[in-house]
Amino acid sequence: MTTTNKINDNLTPLQHRTVMHQLPGMPTSDGAGVKLTRIIGTRHLDTLDPFLMLDCFESDDADDYVAGFPTHPHRGFETVTYLLNGRMRHKDNAGNEGVIEPGGVQWMSAGRGILHSEMPEQEEGLLKGFQLWVNLPASAKMSEPNYQEFPPESTPLERRDNGTEIRVIAGETSEGTVGPVINNYTYPTYLDVTLPANTSFEQALASEHNAFIYVVEGELQVRDAEGNVSKNNTVRAKNLAVLTKGDTVTVDSANDGARFLLIAGQPLNEPVARMGPFVMNTEAELHQAVNDFHNGKFGQPA
Ligand code: MN
Numbered sequence: 001m002t003t004t005n006k007i008n009d010n011l012t013p014l015q016h017r018t019v020m021h022q023l024p025g026m027p028t029s030d031g032a033g034v035k036l037t038r039i040i041g042t043r044h045l046d047t048l049d050p051f052l053m054l055d056c057f058e059s060d061d062a063d064d065y066v067a068g069f070p071t072h073p074h075r076g077f078e079t080v081t082y083l084l085n086g087r088m089r090h091k092d093n094a095g096n097e098g099v100i101e102p103g104g105v106q107w108m109s110a111g112r113g114i115l116h117s118e119m120p121e122q123e124e125g126l127l128k129g130f131q132l133w134v135n136l137p138a139s140a141k142m143s144e145p146n147y148q149e150f151p152p153e154s155t156p157l158e159r160r161d162n163g164t165e166i167r168v169i170a171g172e173t174s175e176g177t178v179g180p181v182i183n184n185y186t187y188p189t190y191l192d193v194t195l196p197a198n199t200s201f202e203q204a205l206a207s208e209h210n211a212f213i214y215v216v217e218g219e220l221q222v223r224d225a226e227g228n229v230s231k232n233n234t235v236r237a238k239n240l241a242v243l244t245k246g247d248t249v250t251v252d253s254a255n256d257g258a259r260f261l262l263i264a265g266q267p268l269n270e271p272v273a274r275m276g277p278f279v280m281n282t283e284a285e286l287h288q289a290v291n292d293f294h295n296g297k298f299g300q301p302a
Contacts, residue, residue: 031069086127103152218258
């Protein structure tokens with residue numbers, strides 16, 4: 001009987017996401033010599049559909065970052081810049097310009113192409129933040145470029161009674177706080193979570209989404225598939241844990257507390273042809289992107 005089936009469905013225990021594998025980032029440099037750690041987009045983790053790259057930059061030595069990312073193109077995907085410390089100024093060939101501040105986000109959909117620069121708005125002090133590349137489906141790779149840019153006062157900070165703080169960039173927490181970013185291609189979740197010592201945090205995620213946790217500070221234990229505490233799933237600072245599929249994930253902080261990013265999105269399941277700042281579906285489209293760039297079709301440098 002359908003009624004019985006329905007009851008049984010409702011009693012099916014939630015599948016908890018646990019750690020599939022984890023890995024540290026790789027030191028590298030990009031732009032005009034900015035030192036950074038590449039976490040996704042390496043030979044260890046080439047991509048986690050729809051996420052093409054995750055870079056973390058963190059330095060209080062201006063020599064590591066001051067040269068910035070002078071004018072460069074993008075086509076076919078989105079760049080997401082989120083800062084924890086410091087300020088970055090971006091400027092593009094269409095006249096868009098602004099400064100990204102800690103707690104604020106710039107979610108840029110490059111679409112068919114932009115030329116922009118991303119330069120530190122500081123000559124000393126700590127610069128710390130992330131750039132995530134999110135793929136676009138074939139249907140949107142040649143769309144008009146678009147910015148979703150939110151200052152820190154527009155990204156809600158959820159504060160829980162147990163001291164947990166969650167900056168919600170995209171997606172929705174279990175307490176109903178909704179991030180400002182709208183993305184009807186990959187429906188991302190992007191949370192910056194700070195846990196006090198010995199605190200649990202659970203987040204429901206769409207079961208088909210790919211998801212990862214990057215620990216910024218402290219360490220975490222990710223529960224096992226049944227939702228039980230497991231000493232085998234410890235993720236330490238500066239490590240990324242790719243999560244298994246499931247409906248929800250629960251983590252526990254240790255004595256030092258923890259800060260981490262929890263990011264998830266719907267995979268596109270399309271072929272990926274990538275070369276530097278261009279990410280398309282086919283080699284022919286990549287060649288077209290290079291030709292268009294060299295023929296000035298991305299516009300004049302900002
Ligand atoms: Mn860029």
